[in-house]
Amino acid sequence: MPTISVITPVHGGSEPYLPDAHRSVAAQRLPDGWDLQWVVQEDGRTGGPLAALPDEPWISPGAGRAGGAARARTLALHRAAGVLTRTLDADDLLPDERTLARDIEALAAHPDLAWTVAPALDLHPDGRLVPGPCDPPPGPLPPELLVDGARVGVLPVMGTTFTVYTALLVAIGGWPALPAYEDVGPLLAAEALSGGLMQAEPGEIYRKHPGQSTADPAYHDAEEKATRMATVIARADALRRLGWKWQPEQPAVV
Numbered sequence: 524m525p526t527i528s529v530i531t532p533v534h535g536g537s538e539p540y541l542p543d544a545h546r547s548v549a550a551q552r553l554p555d556g557w558d559l560q561w562v563v564q565e566d567g568r569t570g571g572p573l574a575a576l577p578d579e580p581w582i583s584p585g586a587g588r589a590g591g592a593a594r595a596r597t598l599a600l601h602r603a604a605g606v607l608t609r610t611l612d613a614d615d616l617l618p619d620e621r622t623l624a625r626d627i628e629a630l631a632a633h634p635d636l637a638w639t640v641a642p643a644l645d646l647h648p649d650g651r652l653v654p655g656p657c658d659p660p661p662g663p664l665p666p667e668l669l670v671d672g673a674r675v676g677v678l679p680v681m682g683t684t685f686t687v688y689t690a691l692l693v694a695i696g697g698w699p700a701l702p703a704y705e706d707v708g709p710l711l712a713a714e715a716l717s718g719g720l721m722q723a724e725p726g727e728i729y730r731k732h733p734g735q736s737t738a739d740p741a742y743h744d745a746e747e748k749a750t751r752m753a754t755v756i757a758r759a760d761a762l763r764r765l766g767w768k769w770q771p772e773q774p775a776v777v
Contacts, residue, residue, distance in 0.1 A: 641726025
């Protein structure tokens with residue numbers, strides 16, 4: 524029975540958001556014959572976030588030395604049992620009960636494509652849900668659309684809406700060791716090796732709050748930001764120059 528795995532990094536102090544994330548994942552209604560796995564990885568070993576999780580067989584908890592979201596995600600990757608892997612941050616939400624089903628159905632309908640993304644909705648502290656300003660139209664994405672956007676500082680999608688064949692995610696090495704923008708790394712690498720699809724319906728509710736990493740002044744340091752961007756673009760460009768192409772040997776089916 525095929526499985527879709529959702530990887531969530533979590534650090535000590537973010538426990539208040541984790542129950543909402545759990546409810547949004549637990550509510551998912553997958554196509555017949557599909558299973559769900561939630562891989563939750565603490566960035567550190569405080570034990571606090573994992574203690575907040577219920578003991579359920581579809582949840583795979585783990586912990587490791589603190590090093591940021593990229594390290595936590597990559598440490599969790601070996602536990603991802605799914606043919607597909609999706610990311611979800613601990614303070615974010617899946618918008619509705621068919622979010623993951625749409626990911627599966629999108630890739631099943633396009634067996635030549637290896638990944639999919641979706642619009643994101645920003646959840647503001649006052650409860651407003653605001654769509655992203657740069658969402659591309661739904662359908663198969665033109666080659667290099669995302670990396671070209673990244674080059675000019677306007678990535679048109681959120682990296683945390685990315686669902687990909689796990690085998691491809693492993694092949695590109697998971698998430699790069701960056702303090703931020705790490706979610707864009709595998710997205711641009713996958714685009715360099717395979718085709719992808721933009722969905723019409725939202726794939727994420729991105730919670731805006733003062734404690735999020737993107738609110739940290741260090742996140743907006745111009746020199747670091749340029750370095751982060753250059754790093755993920757350089758890897759994507761290097762992969763593209765190799766001329767490799769990746770397609771699933773056994774495409775998802777519904």
